[in-house]
Amino acid sequence: MSALLELRGVGISFGGMRAVDDLSLAIEEGHIAALIGPNGAGKTTVFNMITGVCRPTNGEILWQGRNIAGAAPHQIAALGIRRTFQTIRLFPGMSVFDNVRAGCHLRARQRWWQGLLGLPAQRREEAALAERTHEVLRRLDLDGAADEMAVSLPYGLQRRVEMARALVVQPKLVILDEPAAGLNDAESAELSQTIFAIRDSGVTVLLVEHDMNVVMNVTDHIVVINFGRKIAEGNAAAVRDDPAVIEAYLGRDDDEEPVA
């Protein structure tokens, strides 16, 4: 099986500080993968290199075998890589439907004047985008809330609206930036179901998470980094029992239980 996304020997320095060093990892198509690590491990920096926010100083980022390291964020998005944000960024004053529909702007091909004139091609495209939006809302179990103001929803549902907005353009890979942050236990359990629903719709998922709890439930493959370097990888059971991971998260205190 060939990787959808592969990092080979990727590194980056900030003013002499090696934030990520010689990192290699592969994400298989159709998988739910996770990149985890303690505070300051370099997760956000890896995320930023994949999404084109910063350019690696070393190594290759291969998308379906092609090196995309250093490409601009809009070029990365156009390849079919979409992201969500740690901080919820929904449009206030807009319904759930309109927030999710707004995720389509990258794909809309019509010119602005076609919209004003209401030309048939533009109307057809609008209808297709509306159908696509409804489909994503149904898939993520948000259809009942389509007409509600997005920012008035409970926090966990707002997170889900963000994910729906990333999915509406039918990406091949969605990168979720700390989706479990700030969620209560019930919302975290729902998040796992949402992530499975995303994967089942044919979208490969990469979670960038600080907290191991959700990722242990949903992932096929976990890469653990600390101080910018990979310290372990494998499935949930292998990673959970890895001494380097336990030490990274808990320090050397052998009396403490590993993170569940």
Ligand SMILES: Nc1ncnc2c1ncn2[C@@H]1O[C@H](COP(=O)(O)OP(=O)(O)OP(=O)(O)O)[C@@H](O)[C@H]1O
């Ligand atoms: N633009 C930058 N300039 C200088 N140093 C940076 C920059 N971005 C990140 N760093 C440093 O690189 C290291 C990795 O940071 P990063 O934010 O990637 O870690 P993280 O794993 O995402 O942490 P957290 O879980 O706290 O969000 C840290 O020491 C951070 O201070």
